[in-house]
Amino acid sequence: MDSRIADLRKSYERDTLDESASQADPLQQFEHWWQQAVAAEVPEPNAMTLATVSPEGRPSTRIVLIKGWDARGLVWYTNYDSRKGHELAGNPYAALQFHWVELERVVRIEGRVSRVEAEESDAYFHSRPLDSRIGAWASPQSQVIRSRAVLVTQAARYAAQFALQPPRPPHWGGYRLQPTAWEFWQGRKSRLHDRLHYRLEADGTWLRERLAP
Structure with a gap:
């Protein structure tokens, strides 16, 4: 020590x-x-x-x-x-x-x-910033992912899907x-x-x- x-x-x-x-x-x-x-x-x-x-x-x-x-x-x-x-x-x-x-x-x-x-x-x-709302959809929290690119891809996908109005994820x-x-x-x-x-x-x-x- x-x-x-x-x-x-x-x-x-x-x-x-x-x-x-x-x-x-x-x-x-x-x-x-x-x-x-x-x-x-x-x-x-x-x-x-x-x-x-x-x-x-x-x-x-x-x-x-x-x-x-x-x-x-x-x-x-x-x-x-x-x-x-x-x-x-x-x-x-x-x-x-x-x-x-x-x-x-x-x-x-x-x-x-x-x-x-x-x-x-x-x-x-x-009430959260838009990026945080998209992030709630994009991140499979605590699960193993291959790389940060998974998060970036998911964020882009949900941003395109929901635009400015993402609903609260059920999870x-x-x-x-x-x-x-x-x-x-x-x-x-x-x-x-x-x-x-x-x-x-x-x-x-x-x-x-x-x-x-």
Whole structure:
């Protein structure tokens, strides 16, 4: 091992996370941190890691972009025939993670995933740039292809077929994760980080607990 890797470390001293200064509702806490991430001009604050599990119990992760949230959950869009789509079809539980490096913060969310309503997927699809809409048709996501030329050829084909009005592909749409657990992590000095965990109780309320770092 390169010894210089082991020597890489940072002291986190930017902020704190105290129970008295946090929201009782984790969605409100997320919205507060989100607004701060946007105001701080964090690069791509909407980028989040999505973790799914295969039928064999093997986890996989990838970056997706959050496109909205409300009391029902957090939404992103993708190809239903992708690896993540197949894994969610077999096991509808997943985890999300935001890492806002500049703020020394992490947000983790766990819950059950379902597809969003077709009308909602249609509305978002038609708000996308034309090239992105054509790309949703052109890319057989997660499948093996011979070369990039396959994508270019497919894109040209669908652009000619649909012109300026490509419909939403039947294999493309949104997913919504309905949280059952949240964790808000704030880096602190000496690796004594702040971790506030919210757990959904049977009566629909949230229990807030502090976890040891």
